[in-house]
Amino acid sequence: MINKTVKNAQEAVQDVFSNAVLMFGGFGLSGIPENSIQALLAMNINGLTCISNNAGVDDFGIGLMLQKRMVKKMISSYVGENAEFERQLLSGELEVELIPQGTLAERVRAGGAGIPAFFTPAGVGTEVAEGKELREFDDKLYLLERWLKADFAFVKAWKGDTAGNLIYKGTARNFNPMMAAAGKITIAEVEELVPAGELDPNQIHTPGIYVQRIFQGKNYEKRIEQRTVRK
């Protein structure tokens, strides 16, 4: 069995280069590759294009990469939780492509699945449709949207094995499976890394073929944005 294990986050991300296109799994701060982001922060790179549903918060997640001015462009669907992001965007320092969440998910899925483009109804008649081909199918208008791919995709799973197979937990799955498939080099960090053969093949969410490097993450903070409890 091919062993995809690397020692740690530093080793996993060492060849990420300036101006690369990166994907990050996660929704809000749930299911984000915390260890890989920390390792990227220690590198002297910039001009990055980051594809991620959100942009973290000011002091956590991708927000930290924005603070360090490592990011040239963000491709996201919702960035409401990040004041520094909003500042850089309104001042023109940061390029931003905001796209509907389902379109983002499907563009990434298409990238991993070898589908160069597809039609979706989301955004018809809005500024998202500007410059895009419109076509009518069965009396309804649809927009042509293209695939998204990345030089590196960073994903976070609950469990993984040395062959790169991944299992996610709860709603921390979100964008991780599609991004795993859409990266030229996909780097997976997991809370629990086990030898190949120990995970039930029936339960695998991301087959190891999509993962080039895997490591056991550590010190997960798993920060909660809106801690809401019932009395």
Add this chain to the structure above:
Amino acid sequence: MLTKDQIAQRIAKEVKDGQYINLGIGIPTLVANYIPDDLDVILQSENGLLGIGPFPTEDQVDPDLINAGKQTITMTKGSALFSSAESFAMIRGGHVQLTILGAMEVSENGDIANWKIPGKMVKGMGGAMDLVASAERIIVAMQHCSKNGQSKLLKSCTLPITGIRCVDMIVSDMAVLEVLPEGGFKLLERAPGISVEEIKSKTEGKLIIEGEIPEMNFAN
């Protein structure tokens, strides 16, 4: 004027047994508190869950289990978890029957604006554009007027729109209105203590009034 909770309570009366429903952030999230116990509905969270349960108790809090508003949640019995691509496949595929979301403006032909104020607010559209483009029925929870009294129910939206010709019903703090397929806001109910004249003066778009307009009834 209705409170946010009263708007949610009134919208809950539109929910039908057996529906799969997506609730947006803000007032729509509150609707869950008012769905009668004898209705079996399944709430969809676009970050990958069918079967949103109540907020957790302190010891149930799990950072790996949140709703689209990033609030911690629990799962109901019979829940299913999935990826964002699967989530929006079920939304675009028309499997989610009812979408309830907030709006900054709605036009008389059913256009909705709720994602951007140019030069001021750039939070992004999240899943709203996908939801409004595909849901079978869309109910909007909103304030009837801005803070300085300007109508938000307009002839045409002034803000960048989220979707065209998609809103079916509006529950505002002043009224319940149906958006007619041929255009126009048809007044169905008034908030307690609000007159038809007041609603007329606060609605810029075409308002259709037929016969007596009853006050909202909050009894189930």
